[in-house]
Amino acid sequence: MAVGRVSFTKAERERLAEVLWLLNWVSVVTGAILFSLGVFLKVELLRWQEVMSEVTVVMLLPHTLMATGISACCINYLGAKICLDCTDTNRFLRWKLVLMPYVVCSFCFTACVLMGALLCLGLHSQLEASLLIGLKDAMWYYKDTDVPARCSVKRTVDALQLQFQCCGNHGYTDWFTVQWINRRYLNMTDSYVQDRLRSNVDGRYLMDAVPFSCCSALSAGPCVQQHLSNLQSRPHPDTARGRLEYLSSGALSGLSGGLRGEVSLWRKGCRQALMEHYTDTMQSIGLTTLIIWLFELLVLTGVRYLQTAMENVLRLGDPASQADGWLLENSFAHTARTNFNIIKSLGKCYQGDEEDPNINVPTNTNEEELPSSLTAV
The missing domain is CATH 1.20.120 (Four Helix Bundle (Hemerythrin (Met), subunit A))
Structure with a gap:
């Protein structure tokens, strides 16, 4: 039917x-x-x-x-x-x-x-796995501005953080675990720089700071990019205790490490921002x-x-x-069965013990047998 x-x-x-x-x-x-x-x-x-x-x-x-x-x-x-x-x-x-x-x-x-x-x-x-690994690698190569194959990574990461208002992979603290400053911009004769390089087993210059592109354009105060580790132990500035400590800590004068630094950085990670986009x-x-x-x-x-x-x-x-x-x-079942049989017949092959219709086909001839005298030598 x-x-x-x-x-x-x-x-x-x-x-x-x-x-x-x-x-x-x-x-x-x-x-x-x-x-x-x-x-x-x-x-x-x-x-x-x-x-x-x-x-x-x-x-x-x-x-x-x-x-x-x-x-x-x-x-x-x-x-x-x-x-x-x-x-x-x-x-x-x-x-x-x-x-x-x-x-x-x-x-x-x-x-x-x-x-x-x-x-x-x-x-x-x-896509999420691709961004997770890709952003991690991009942050690692952020400092390689003098390497031909990676010289544009810094510009791309900065443009990403500025456009999507994000910082790091999961957050701004991701920058604490990578060396994002090129060695040619470091004063290798400075004892502070030498101590930081020696303190890391991989010889990397790590610090609790972030690039400029992490700074929030919505912040009313100056952007604090360095000495950010102690911000996590302070109360949030939206609370009463946080505002009191913020006013008493002299952060309004732009001192580094002031509580204003936490709200002057983009808090969202770039992986989340790109995934939402x-x-x-x-x-x-x-x-x-x-x-x-x-x-x-x-x-x-x-x-x-x-x-x-x-x-x-x-x-x-x-x-x-x-x-x-x-x-x-015809019905769905009949159509599916017919098509399956057609596909099955295309892959069918004859085995050695099976009868091949193209072999030993009898033929009818009206030819007369030759006389035995003609066949004698």
Whole structure:
């Protein structure tokens, strides 16, 4: 029994073909939108690729959207031409052999659109892991301004912290564990610098300070970037005790280590800031792609009805007659079993003990036996 059987008159078939012609042109526009979304997402990812690790996996999403968008423009442009010719039976004949492969290609394309929507919602963990490792490496290479392959890392990290109002990987204290000042800017004859270098097993110059890009532009006072370790043991300035200690500590005069330093730095980590940015972007793109997938599924369903109805008209031999259209000629189980048997037969091979129909085929000949006298030597 056919699945989704619907009867169409000649006028209904023509109206369906005209509507599908219009919807296919709308699908060309949605394909261009998909391509634009892929380009936008790729630009956003490439913009901060220096603070990411394993960019190849993340880049799968924009490339999928771009390829799907181009395919949508091509497939739906061809679909518009086919649907326009389906309004006439004679013009439909030249597309009869092309229509079924077109429906199969449209089905695969629609599946790719769905895959793009699911990727937008499923790459969250991969993106977070990429940012976690990438930001850690970028902070490590922040000081390497004289290394050709890493000279732009400092500029990228500073731009990231200023634009997204963040500091460090998880917070500003992450800068305490890396040497972010290049050695050529250190006074190696200073005893204080020498003591700090000797106090670290790796010979790194560590200090409780942060780069200038961590300073908050919303702070009313000066930005305190150094001697920040003791800030964690002080009360928060929003509390009564914190305000009292802040006023009595002389921090208003800009002394280093004053409590003002805690509120003059961005508190949010850059990994969280970037994740919020990319999550909002991918969710918007994923929702748009999902809507486009539903629209393409509607167009595919209409094209399938039009194809089967026009083929049944040719079988009946009367262009003005009423004909049935369907999604599947048989039930889902029967269709799946038939396709499985076809695939199974393609991989079937004959074994040595099985009978090969191409071997030992008997032939009937009317040839007369030669006389024995002719065969004698």
